Amino acid sequence: MSSLAIISLKPIRVWLTPPGPNAWKVVVVLKELGVPYEIKAFKFDDVKKKPFIDINPNGRVPGTYILPVRGYDLNKTLTYDGVKEKHHLNQWLQFQMSGQGPYYGAAGWFNILHHEKLPSAIERYNNQLKRVLGVLDGWLEGKQWLVGDKMTYADLAFLPWNDRIDGIILCAPEEKFDGLPNVQAWHERMAARPSWKKSMDRYPGWSHEGAGVGGRDGKARAL
Template identity: 35%
Template sequence: MADLSSFPITTRWPATRPDAIQLYSLPTPNGVKISIALEELGLDYEPHLISFGTNDQKSPEFVSLNPNGRIPAIIDPNGPEGKPIGLFESGAILVYLAEKTGKLLPASAAGRYETLAWVMFQMGGVGPMFGQFGHFFKFAADKVANNPYPMERYRDESKRLLSVLETRLEGRQWLMGDDYTIADIATFPWIEGARKFYGGDQVLDYASFPNVMAWVARALERPAVKTGMEIPKRD
């Protein structure tokens, strides 16, 4: 049985199955990337809910695993050389899990780097811009009621990013063509999240991006996605 006692986070969220990957997360667009990947890869894992309502992500125990105080984070008891490893940042975790299993990432060097480019596109573009759009559109609307600039700025940039995806997906089933990869898993939860969590699909004019909408619909039909989108279960 793996010994995870060197990870302080396990004192607050004990591992009942320490030989399984420990997932510390919440079902947000960033969080579900990892639960979806774990489901797609068939890896054994134990989810722990990190509640924003009680600022779990800012607790000393959580920050001991992720100094940035953001979900998701994992501990893999069977990391490199058989030793436990803790990881944070969803993009890094996706790459780690793909390389650990040899799945969801093309075997060829060219395909691998192209996939990683689209992962970085999400990390540096889609995630931050859609997140800021959602903040000003839904959560801070009252604070900017007399100043439409913040919402409009992030709305317009989010629509520009949607147009990039729309072009990329022309004639493609997935971002890498026929192969479903971590680039898809990194990105489509944000498109769905802007509709589901922010109610911003009409403002972002989703109807003008049919390739993107068809791609998201295909992803949402995957059994692993249906399960992973709801993990960890909210209280």
Template identity: 35%
Template sequence: MIQVWSWPTPNGHKVHIALEELELPYEVVPVNIGAGEQFKPEFLAITPNHRIPAIVDDDAPGGPLSLFESGAILIYLAEKTGKLMPTSPAARYHCLQWLMFQMGGVGPMFGQYGHFANYAVEKLPYAIERYTNEVARLHRVLEAQLAKTKWLAGDSYSIADIATFPWIRNPERRNIDLAAYPNVKRWHDSIAARPAVERGVAVLAENQRKGAMTPEEREVMFGAKQFAAR
């Protein structure tokens, strides 16, 4: 059984979707990041970076294995099952390069946009403009790739698609109209319609924040507690 320590965020949804696609049995351990549960000792024992998601696989080759970082988890699950990642060297590296594109570009840049545009108390025009432009640029990169290929890494649906999709969902949160990126929209809609994806994004959906962040949540997420030595 795989334990998934998670919360309904794009990074959490990546792993939920992969587990559903791979039909692996798993148990969800909710980690309420707005309430500070990511700082509890039992979670820090799995991930010293106190970020979701993390997994513990009791059935890992060689014995129980704990992993943090969503990209590493996706690679592990793909290699454990022999699915969702090509095995030929060139195709495998194409898949990994698009996974790294998400990990190093899409996730961090979209996250920075979300912080400065939606959560920061002081609205800094320079920061908002910078990340607005970067979000649009990354959509253009995806559009160019998906004009040439059905899926991000080629002809096969893979962990690169699973990693990127949750960040493209809900484009209105980033002031993006997917109609301006028709190949991204085609790709997004194809993934959203997959039954395993529908199940994956439903995991912990009842805990999705509704409305504005409370002062207590803001302190936990962005205040001194976030940066305290542990």
């Protein structure tokens, strides 16, 4: 079955806990590509329970049944065909998953959620967050995008976590990219895109209290 036929069958269901950043990278890529989807929002307390663990036994969001992005990107809007470019896309995506996500998450945990303040842990993970940003800022010197001359799914993968930095390390929003002009400009280019604005408009505050899709009733809504 062709990817066009798959896309036309029904919207892709994306299971997510709205306050968490990880799932939104899937949402914004689907939005950029015009692939129909629906959000099934639920509480973080339920990620280790059925029916979600039938979708992802590890109990982590997002949960969805989806092809690799190139299966939907028929016009190569967010991908490349070249071997070198595909390797670099995978390289940056792996850095996002192994570097940005875990370190930002740990920084958020020790800054906000841990039952006691551990200055050494807070310092370590805040510094690791800044190190990841430094790697990105250095690479983006003289460039607009991570790979080639266009925005790709690798760029968008970093967007949701970077959007939340001020809430993670408890700084003023205007200070979160201090000393990182390349990252700031890169982030602002993506955050200004209609795909991101529409995703966030439908879920203001990334919380169940928002007036967007999938509120406390937990119903899926097509987008």
